[in-house]
Amino acid sequence: MIHIERLLEPEILVKNKTEWTEKFIKSEKKRPSNSQYGHPKIRETLYCMSFQKCFYCEKDLKGDSKEIDxxxxxxxRKDLAFEWNNLYLSCKLCNGKKIANKSIANSSTLNPCEHTDEEIIKHITFDDENITTVSDSEIGRKTIQKYDLNSIEQNYNRRKEHRIFxxxxxxxxxxxxxxxxxEFDKNELEFLNSFKSKDKPYSLMFKVLLSKIANLTN
Ligand SMILES: [Zn+2]
Structure with a gap:
């Protein structure tokens, strides 16, 4: 998870959200229409915002299923069905786990659109590709639990990137x-540091790992 800077609200939402929300509330349907909140323009904006990655686990979503969460x-909160600030982009895995673990309140976990990378790193850290909490941080533990960031699948995905590094x-x-x-030469440094670039998968993990060898890379 890294901090996500929200882009401007897509026109399609600005124009339609009041009407869509009113109709949805009146309809008594349980779910809003995916063709509305999942409109290609909305999907595309969320996709750009996260550098084509899942908001929660930083998995690369190019060629993968992308779920609007x-x-x-x-x-x-039916009234937030079309609220721009409430729409996130997630991989199938994180979205599924988030729904399964809904008893863990959002307010007790880290929020990529609210917390900065520095704040996230105060609660979540990595030992190689293994995710863990910083000094038994409760918010860190609940975040890992809610999205099941320590699952076999998540570890496997991170391990693949970590191996290259x-x-x-x-x-x-x-x-x-x-x-x-x-000392590393300029090209070596550049290549190592490229792993923590925000557009790369699992960039927070590499940011943490590179900071551990900072005396070598600075
Ligand atoms: Zn994910």
Missing amino acids: HYIEVAE AKYYIKTIEKMIVEDRK
């Missing part, structure tokens, strides 16, 4: 030993 569930890192250290130098 109501941060506050529609069952709780670790392989390069080890190869570079070996090269440095052979060449008898103690």
